[in-house]
Amino acid sequence: MNAPERFLERLNARREDDPSWVAARRQAGAARFAAVGFPTRRDEAWKYTDVRSIADGDFALAADAEFSPERLAACALELDAHRLVLVDGRFNAELSSLDALPAGVSVTPLSQALESNHEQVGGSLGRLAGVDFSAFTALNTAFADEGAVVRLAPGTVVDKPIYVVLVSRANAQAVMSHPRVLIEAGARSEATVIEHYAGEDGAANFTNVVTEALLERGAIVNHYKLQEAASGDLHVASIHADQGRDSRFNSFNLNLGGSLVRTDLVTDLNAEGAEAAYYGLFFLQGRQHVDNHTLVNHNAPRTFSNESYKGILDDRSHGVFNGKVYVKKDAQQIEAYQNNANLLLSDRAEIDTKPELVIYADDVKCSHGATTGQLDEDAVYALRTRGIDAAMARGLLTLAFAGEVMEQVKLSEIAERVERAVAGRLPERFNLADLVETAEAVQEA
Amino acid sequence: MLEVKDLHVTVEDKAILKGLNLTVQPGEVHAIMGPNGAGKSTLSAVIAGKDGYEVTQGSILFEGQDVLEMEIEERARAGLLLGFQYPIEIPGVKNIYLLKAALNAAREARGEGEIPAPEFMKLVREKSAEMQMDTSFLQRAVNEGFSGGEKKRNEILQMLVLQPKLAMLDEIDSGLDIDAMKVVAKGVNSLRSADRAILLVTHYQRLLNHIEPDRVHVLVDGRIVKSGDKSLALELESRGYDWVLEESVA
Ligand SMILES: Nc1ncnc2c1ncn2[C@@H]1O[C@H](COP(=O)(O)OP(=O)(O)OP(=O)(O)O)[C@@H](O)[C@H]1O
Numbered sequence: 001m002n003a004p005e006r007f008l009e010r011l012n013a014r015r016e017d018d019p020s021w022v023a024a025r026r027q028a029g030a031a032r033f034a035a036v037g038f039p040t041r042r043d044e045a046w047k048y049t050d051v052r053s054i055a056d057g058d059f060a061l062a063a064d065a066e067f068s069p070e071r072l073a074a075c076a077l078e079l080d081a082h083r084l085v086l087v088d089g090r091f092n093a094e095l096s097s098l099d100a101l102p103a104g105v106s107v108t109p110l111s112q113a114l115e116s117n118h119e120q121v122g123g124s125l126g127r128l129a130g131v132d133f134s135a136f137t138a139l140n141t142a143f144a145d146e147g148a149v150v151r152l153a154p155g156t157v158v159d160k161p162i163y164v165v166l167v168s169r170a171n172a173q174a175v176m177s178h179p180r181v182l183i184e185a186g187a188r189s190e191a192t193v194i195e196h197y198a199g200e201d202g203a204a205n206f207t208n209v210v211t212e213a214l215l216e217r218g219a220i221v222n223h224y225k226l227q228e229a230a231s232g233d234l235h236v237a238s239i240h241a242d243q244g245r246d247s248r249f250n251s252f253n254l255n256l257g258g259s260l261v262r263t264d265l266v267t268d269l270n271a272e273g274a275e276a277a278y279y280g281l282f283f284l285q286g287r288q289h290v291d292n293h294t295l296v297n298h299n300a301p302r303t304f305s306n307e308s309y310k311g312i313l314d315d316r317s318h319g320v321f322n323g324k325v326y327v328k329k330d331a332q333q334i335e336a337y338q339n340n341a342n343l344l345l346s347d348r349a350e351i352d353t354k355p356e357l358v359i360y361a362d363d364v365k366c367s368h369g370a371t372t373g374q375l376d377e378d379a380v381y382a383l384r385t386r387g388i389d390a391a392m393a394r395g396l397l398t399l400a401f402a403g404e405v406m407e408q409v410k411l412s413e414i415a416e417r418v419e420r421a422v423a424g425r426l427p428e429r430f431n432l433a434d435l436v437e438t439a440e441a442v443q444e445a
Numbered sequence: 446m447l448e449v450k451d452l453h454v455t456v457e458d459k460a461i462l463k464g465l466n467l468t469v470q471p472g473e474v475h476a477i478m479g480p481n482g483a484g485k486s487t488l489s490a491v492i493a494g495k496d497g498y499e500v501t502q503g504s505i506l507f508e509g510q511d512v513l514e515m516e517i518e519e520r521a522r523a524g525l526l527l528g529f530q531y532p533i534e535i536p537g538v539k540n541i542y543l544l545k546a547a548l549n550a551a552r553e554a555r556g557e558g559e560i561p562a563p564e565f566m567k568l569v570r571e572k573s574a575e576m577q578m579d580t581s582f583l584q585r586a587v588n589e590g591f592s593g594g595e596k597k598r599n600e601i602l603q604m605l606v607l608q609p610k611l612a613m614l615d616e617i618d619s620g621l622d623i624d625a626m627k628v629v630a631k632g633v634n635s636l637r638s639a640d641r642a643i644l645l646v647t648h649y650q651r652l653l654n655h656i657e658p659d660r661v662h663v664l665v666d667g668r669i670v671k672s673g674d675k676s677l678a679l680e681l682e683s684r685g686y687d688w689v690l691e692e693s694v695a
């Protein structure tokens with residue numbers, strides 16, 4: 001049995017009461033996955049990322065969603081939010097709190113949406129991420145039976161963030177999950193949606209998620225992907241946004257955890273005034289491997305995009321940034337800016353970065369660039385002359401580098417969490433967590 | 446307190462300091478004057494421990510300790526602090542981080558515990574007020590986007606928080622307007638005490654009107670060629686350096 005067959009075999013154990021269109025989609029996904037198999041490094045899009053650790057793995061499907069409030073508190077954010085909790089891909093109702101949603105907003109586990117409201121879900125699901133996007137979206141389509149469906153009626157502004165926590169447990173048998181997130185933002189609606197990949201120490205599961213966001217005219221969606229899974233986790237994600245006139249999609253892709261992580265982020269700016277902002281931070285240690293592939297399609301005139309990705313790489317970690325901005329013919333008067341800056345804390349860390357502009361219009365304002373460097377030694381010296389030891393000086397400067405992306409994060413719980421993670425998870429020699437707390441205290445005083 | 450003996454320093458094989466002697470006692474304020482390129486900043490950089498300076502001869506002792514054997518941060522923790530002629534910008538590192546990390550490092554070296562947060566906040570607010578700096582500066586990145594004068598005030602703010610035993614201030618007066626000069630001078634004077642000392646590098650008598658020195662030295666071509674009391678600064682102001690040079694050659 002080859003790897004795709006081994007994975008698909010798990011499908012046979014699935015329940016058979018899916019609505020017929022869901023069953024048809026599963027079959028299409030499975031057929032596609034069986035045909036293409038896992039990508040190899042000969043595929044241009046996977047040139048730097050070897051997925052054999054996934055293909056060779058043995059992942060069951062989680063049998064239950066058991067999790068305690070204590071275990072959740074240990075890994076989730078303390079956030080005043082509408083919360084939906086998935087445990088190894090299964091919905092946990094007790095830990096979720098979706099009772100106080102304002103009128104016009106629905107947040108539903110995908111399993112329920114498929115049962116009760118499947119025609120409506122069926123229209124949108126898979127519209128942006130078809131089975132041919134990648135082998136992993138095909139695999140996700142074959143398996144996806146759980147996730148989150150967020151619907152915003154026109155004009156609704158959600159009072160609090162919608163917080164989807166996806167927990168990866170430390171299981172005896174490694175599991176896989178294929179969650180699906182669908183966000184349908186009606187005209188002039190506004191929401192913040194957080195996908196938080198949290199994990200327990202020792203977890204070594206495979207998560208393969210697909211997110212689709214449809215933004216109608218004037219809608220604003222702030223999308224956070226906070227990836228803090230355990231250091232053994234394997235994680236593949238693709239996020240797809242489709243933007244109507246004057247809509248705004250702000251994507252924050254903050255990657256701290258996982259052993260192998262691949263994120264694809266694709267936005268289609270389809271009508272005038274649509275605007276996308278991509279902010280990314282990846283902080284890698286040990287032998288972590290993180291690959292970010294981003295794409296902005298300027299399909300219409302007067303559309304705007306701005307991208308800033310920062311990588312901090314220590315030890316023997318490996319980062320990949322591949323950012324493409326595509327401007328369609330006759331998409332005039334667009335503005336597109338893209339930047340990737342990386343900081344290498346170790347000689348053995350490695351980054352492959354490729355910013356790319358493909359422009360078929362002439363009246364455009366575009367810039368792109370990538371820089372990779374070490375810490376500013378003059379700044380290290382200046383800090384040391386104040387009595388700060390060299391290790392801490394380097395830690396402070398590393399934190400500062402991350403800060404340039406983090407200042408865009410308007411949700412303070414997330415900004416502080418990441419700042420603390422960067423400060424606290426820098427090698428012991430860097431421990432700055434206390435310091436960050438003080439700065440927060442001074443600010444609040 | 447500070448004893449520099451027969452100090453010879455080369456930078457990229459070029460001799461800059463050529464047998465410099467200087468002794469500073471606790472409680473004293475010394476001013477070092479001298480023409481551009483004489484080696485004034487080099488002296489303070491070597492004392493602070495900057496890379497790229499080779500000491501080929503001589504010694505520097507601080508409270509009996511061999512400074513040249515100490516790490517940069519150890520020197521600062523021992524109470525030897527340099528205020529830069531050109532303070533650099535450190536993007537993204539908040540002033541408050543620098544102050545807290547530096548203060549705790551010094552406290553730890555003295556065997557004291559970390560400063561409690563409320564006490565620290567009170568201290569930095571108080572010292573900011575003394576330097577007439579809004580507390581918003583504390584949340585800003587070190588020197589980033591600061592005006593020339595603000596950078597200098599920020600250097601003194603660090604001194605006020607860290608309370609060095611020996612503060613070496615390299616042209617702390619350059620780029621200051623008249624009012625800022627008074628604020629800075631007041632800050633520096635507040636550091637004066639019987640067990641502390643201050644080393645000022647300056648080109649102008651102006652600063653010395655506000656911070657009265659006990660000793661004035663003239664550094665020319667890598668050596669201190671003349672020392673005197675505060676009247677020497679006045680004489681230099683009116684007569685320039687040529688006469689000192691002639692005198693020293695003779
Ligand atoms: N990194 C370096 N490489 C080469 N020469 C250097 C370097 N640093 C200093 N020098 C030289 O050493 C000499 C002394 O410089 P220094 O900065 O100490 O002078 P200074 O007395 O502080 O002058 P100023 O009054 O202009 O500040 C100068 O001739 C300078 O060009």
Ligand SMILES: [Mg+2]
Pocket residue numbers: 485486487530615
């Ligand atoms: Mg100088």
